[in-house]
Amino acid sequence: MARQPKGVTISDVAAKAGVSLSTVSRALNGNPTVDPELVVRVQDAAAELQYSASPVARSLVLGRTQTVAVVVPDLANPTFQAILRGVSRAAAADEYHVLVADSAESVDEERVLATATRRRTDGVILCSPRLAQDELDRLIGGLRPVVLINRSAGDAPTVRADYRGALGAELEHLRALGHRRIVFLAGIERSVANAARLEAIEAFRAQHPDVEVNEIACGVDFDAGAAAADAVLASQATAALAFNDLVAMGLLSAVQDRGRRVPADLSIVGFDDIPFARYTTPPLTTARVPAEEIGVQAWERMRGQLDGTAAAPALSLTPELIVRGTSGPPPA
């Protein structure tokens, strides 16, 4: 691996301006204790030489890289893409850079990437980490400053979507439409996101004993949803609540392929409101997770730690129920 071609350094500027290194450093960093005339001379010299200080050298001496890491479980997931976008834009506005790392849903990778990227950055934002709780608790100590998305651990700032509340709203929506047999297509068994959804279901059952809510093991992507179609239809449920929009879309497509009409024969509701949820036929009823906003808020909390500002409180954004075309009254 070749080394960088050596560029123009601060010494070159100092020589050209006829001053010392420190004066160049001060002048260029806006230190007010520099003769205005010298400042101009230095700036001119720097401009002529197209000089700008080496970020790497500054990072070493300042102990700060102006970069944060974002670790996501899957860069192919639209929700994580939106969160990354939010972080990226918000951080850029504050002159920070973003290092991305995709753990590809591997817990081992996640652990390694979190620590490895942390060392080359000033902090790390862990997006829906898949790590078990005890491991996460242990890990974040060495990661600080850290911001967690959709998880909590110790005193680390958190930004989350309120899955519990939103799923509850979806269940209420279906019940209000008249549904009494609902099936939930579960995501990844042991995942935290899934657990939050199951809690919401539990609470709903307790409150509405007249409604039957059953679970079907499913998965998190389009194919998983499609594969669950037969089980859903066999269950006699009049409405299906999918773990996320991808699953809902897979189910929608497979169910329609089998000649059933949505929502006349079966109502389907998703979760996330990914960009394409509006464009299914009929458009998907879902709960809108403000993913980009989550990214922005995560950055906000990171910046708070970085500049020592009062830490912004933990934030829980409740996804808004978006009623579109895939939910309706149950068949008569």
Added chain:
Amino acid sequence: MARQPKGVTISDVAAKAGVSLSTVSRALNGNPTVDPELVVRVQDAAAELQYSASPVARSLVLGRTQTVAVVVPDLANPTFQAILRGVSRAAAADEYHVLVADSAESVDEERVLATATRRRTDGVILCSPRLAQDELDRLIGGLRPVVLINRSAGDAPTVRADYRGALGAELEHLRALGHRRIVFLAGIERSVANAARLEAIEAFRAQHPDVEVNEIACGVDFDAGAAAADAVLASQATAALAFNDLVAMGLLSAVQDRGRRVPADLSIVGFDDIPFARYTTPPLTTARVPAEEIGVQAWERMRGQLDGTAAAPALSLTPELIVRGTSGPPPA
């Protein structure tokens, strides 16, 4: 902005192992000229102290950051997301990190980000840069090593999708189905991507004077496609070729809202084959741009420059025509 808490340094390890700094450095970097027994002692000490060398310090002394930058015009675009994913995964496999920068379709930002991110990385991958050709030519000199995606400039390695060829294939497909009046929904006027498509149309016209191909100014997203619906229907064309899938989906949706059937009344073909193109109703006929593969190949070319390997040749990947449900014979 707070400084890093100071961690354990190489000196701590040296002290603990009872050797000098240099020996620790050598031992940990697998330099063979170290007494095997000392190597063990050093490794043990390092392990006990949980030491690992500061990437920032190494970057400074080695002149290499083990990081590359990827500059994209829009992180919300599924194609760029896929390219980023490809680069990210391929680079990770080679122990490289990825810094992302989103220029948000701003030419000015793009120029600034390219230079700024380059300084903290070992090279930059410019994804469909929006910069004018002369500016791009000028810019890449100071950016090397650089890889261009969907553009060419000087001798910079390039990976591109063959828009021209693929659009030609789509036109042939429509003609074979019997269409003789085709309308093209153009993207951003002055963009390179649009120019390539117009060239393809020109070539097709020359070869098939019996087919009429007209252009309609449109845009690049769903709403632009939807907004063009009336113009498309008014044009009397029997088939519409959209700048990309988003536009095609917008058009599809709006046309169906107006009670027209696709493809019975109008055929629609897209471009890109974004993940959701399969899931429209009917599924979208399009040309598959292997975006993630483009990312992988871009990394391949970056790595070639980084390790001085023979530079991989420029690569043009031809998108495959994916015939699905939105294209059919023209109405009788």
Added chain:
DNA sequence: CTGTTAGCGCTTTCAG
């Protein structure tokens, strides 16, 4: 206000 000096944490000559 400015220059000199000492590092930031590491790798790599250069001696031994």
Added chain:
DNA sequence: CTGAAAGCGCTAACAG
């Protein structure tokens, strides 16, 4: 084979 010393390019005391 190992240690001492010289930097990588920059900032920040510390003197003047």
